[in-house]
Amino acid sequence: MRSAVAKLGKDPKLIEPLVPVDLVVDHSVQVDYAGVGNALQQNMQKEFERNQARYQFLKWGMQAFDSFKVVPPGIGIVHQINLEYLAKGVLEKDGVYYPDTLVGTDSHTTMINGIGVVGWGVGGIEAEAGMLGQPVYFLTPDVVGMHLTGALREGVTATDLVLHCTEMLRAAKVVGKFVEYHGEGATNLPLTDRATIANMAPEYGATMGFFPIDEETCRYLQATGRTDEQVDAFRNYFQAQGMFGIPGKDECVYSQVLDLNLADVQPGVAGPKRPQDRINLPELKQTFEALFQKPVSESGYNKTQAELGKRYPINGAGNGAGDLGHGDVLIAAITSCTNTSNPSVMLAAGLLAKKAVEKGLTIRPAVKASLGPGSRVVTAYLQKTDLQQYLDKLGFNLVGYGCTTCIGNSGPLDPKIEEVVTTNDLITASVLSGNRNFEAHNPLWNDISSSTGNLYEWDTASTYIQDPPFFEGFGLEPGTISTITGARPLAVLGDSVTTDHISPAGAIKPTSPAGQYLQENGVAVQDFNSYGSRRGNDKVMTRGTFANVRIKNLMVPGTEGGLTKYYANGGPGEQMDIYVAAVKYQSAGVPLVVLAGQEYGTGSSRDWAAKGTSLLGVQAVIAQSFERIHRSNLVGMGVLPCQFKEGTTTQTLNLEGNETFDVVGFDANLQPQQDATLVIHRAGGETRDVPVTVRIDTPIEIEYYRHGGILQYVLRQLIAQA
Numbered sequence: 001m002r003s004a005v006a007k008l009g010k011d012p013k014l015i016e017p018l019v020p021v022d023l024v025v026d027h028s029v030q031v032d033y034a035g036v037g038n039a040l041q042q043n044m045q046k047e048f049e050r051n052q053a054r055y056q057f058l059k060w061g062m063q064a065f066d067s068f069k070v071v072p073p074g075i076g077i078v079h080q081i082n083l084e085y086l087a088k089g090v091l092e093k094d095g096v097y098y099p100d101t102l103v104g105t106d107s108h109t110t111m112i113n114g115i116g117v118v119g120w121g122v123g124g125i126e127a128e129a130g131m132l133g134q135p136v137y138f139l140t141p142d143v144v145g146m147h148l149t150g151a152l153r154e155g156v157t158a159t160d161l162v163l164h165c166t167e168m169l170r171a172a173k174v175v176g177k178f179v180e181y182h183g184e185g186a187t188n189l190p191l192t193d194r195a196t197i198a199n200m201a202p203e204y205g206a207t208m209g210f211f212p213i214d215e216e217t218c219r220y221l222q223a224t225g226r227t228d229e230q231v232d233a234f235r236n237y238f239q240a241q242g243m244f245g246i247p248g249k250d251e252c253v254y255s256q257v258l259d260l261n262l263a264d265v266q267p268g269v270a271g272p273k274r275p276q277d278r279i280n281l282p283e284l285k286q287t288f289e290a291l292f293q294k295p296v297s298e299s300g301y302n303k304t305q306a307e308l309g310k311r312y313p314i315n316g317a318g319n320g321a322g323d324l325g326h327g328d329v330l331i332a333a334i335t336s337c338t339n340t341s342n343p344s345v346m347l348a349a350g351l352l353a354k355k356a357v358e359k360g361l362t363i364r365p366a367v368k369a370s371l372g373p374g375s376r377v378v379t380a381y382l383q384k385t386d387l388q389q390y391l392d393k394l395g396f397n398l399v400g401y402g403c404t405t406c407i408g409n410s411g412p413l414d415p416k417i418e419e420v421v422t423t424n425d426l427i428t429a430s431v432l433s434g435n436r437n438f439e440a441h442n443p444l445w446n447d448i449s450s451s452t453g454n455l456y457e458w459d460t461a462s463t464y465i466q467d468p469p470f471f472e473g474f475g476l477e478p479g480t481i482s483t484i485t486g487a488r489p490l491a492v493l494g495d496s497v498t499t500d501h502i503s504p505a506g507a508i509k510p511t512s513p514a515g516q517y518l519q520e521n522g523v524a525v526q527d528f529n530s531y532g533s534r535r536g537n538d539k540v541m542t543r544g545t546f547a548n549v550r551i552k553n554l555m556v557p558g559t560e561g562g563l564t565k566y567y568a569n570g571g572p573g574e575q576m577d578i579y580v581a582a583v584k585y586q587s588a589g590v591p592l593v594v595l596a597g598q599e600y601g602t603g604s605s606r607d608w609a610a611k612g613t614s615l616l617g618v619q620a621v622i623a624q625s626f627e628r629i630h631r632s633n634l635v636g637m638g639v640l641p642c643q644f645k646e647g648t649t650t651q652t653l654n655l656e657g658n659e660t661f662d663v664v665g666f667d668a669n670l671q672p673q674q675d676a677t678l679v680i681h682r683a684g685g686e687t688r689d690v691p692v693t694v695r696i697d698t699p700i701e702i703e704y705y706r707h708g709g710i711l712q713y714v715l716r717q718l719i720a721q722a
Contacts, residue, residue, distance in 0.1 A: 025070065029043055089115065099237070108199050139698065171276075193342065310325055336433055406432065487591040548562065595621075613639055622678055
């Protein structure tokens, strides 16, 4: 934005965060080294080698912006750092006290609801606008009361509880709603258990999973190093407002009330594809065997019973590696903000490791084990209780402080093991403590050098940081709202397509368009790093959008991965990578649409899921329903979200992918949530009109869409006020 302002001859300092901004570097670490005593040092060294260009950029930002602070790599996961250190609870300015609130660029920002701070995840696009003084707009939500009674039984953990809540709340359809926990059961939960439940609000679909403030909240703030003065101000403020204490049954009026007796919660695991598909622990074997044989259309693996017992030797992977078969665990990771913030489950892991070691148990060599705590506090108490040594003996050595396996940064397996898995199409497993199963400064930071000044000096040769094309051709006049005609489908997708499916995430395949681009620019495969680490390069990220290895485009039945069919000049359709097809369509001036089922864009906020969609030339996404953040992000990037009416799906429309589409029935006077028409032109000449709802929900979003995106709108506002 500063570069765009400078090109218009204005002062770059016009762009400055108007609210305090903390950036925690926690997504860069990758588990290259595990099972050894110096894994932390080796992984951090590799992290700094890979991310030199990114860290130079961040250090430039620290000196260029007045209200921008960076928590360097190797400190911890943003949500745990936020809980233990950054959150203030109550703020004061010019003698006026007001409650601490937050928006974060990660959906699990809701973890802070555990200490009574109102906050939730937004897309990076919306957050950038918020930094520049733009209000965060949203429709007034329903508030669902979750009434808790009783207590957890012995052996049942906070993890079991949050999976139970996730299953219940998904079934109750709380997407876009606030959830407030209340009742005696909520009052008796430790703060860390509350934070665990609040953390997973995006998994159950809620905007917030809120616990009101009480004396337990104050105790936690005191125990994590907040001063007596801060804690007293926090308590006194909320007592004065009449908002101190967790409500009992019937003390508040909620839109809907759900009841849960904590004694009913059983030990369980999240299902293999979605967190809400909870499996009671004793039923795990039979559930796996059933899914093993179910067709892919029913979320199964489409294998036969005869294949289940087959074993395949691991050749050349060393003594003791043995063989592999379906259902084998290959990754065991203690990681993620959901659980590593909670001493009860972390100490339980340490005690379990102690008992295992004392009984002579070991982990088979084929399993890659790792421990990636959410902050250094975890290391302190595991060492103080003398439990870390037992985790080390089992191979759960400390590998880093940050997000690892949850976001696909588990690092590579032994090549010989990978070869057996891929050659024989094995259905293997990872066991992790994460929240999803979708598919003093570190001296290294101080050594990073960077440029100075108000404008960043872009390096056109960098494969990490590029000046993005979002402001190409930017002018002071907004665009116009007009209908979409003659669009081709880039993808026709099913239900529960997550932002991890859409957005570039995890490892970069050498044969993918992004992998080929990097190799063409002199980057060796071993230096690819992850998509997350290269998010500052639009050329990598656009090539990786819709490139997830498990995404299923119904236009290309029987396949997985970022494939589509390209239609031109009445031809039969040519199968190719989604990115390649998008480039061809853009060069021909053909607009694109994406069609999908329910819960489109579920999962983390991942702004590149919307940025990449826009840069591929997609002008509209038509789905049965949208997850809150992704819908907002699409509007923020100038992409039109439309929703099918109840009963209409891509299946009932019998789409083949060779159709063309118009989205009509609106003009420059577009209104929030107004009806429009999707016109389907079939290859045989038949035309069908399908009513849809335009999911631009508020008047301000109309303006964002008119301007081509939220950042363009904000930049024009700032220049006009200068």
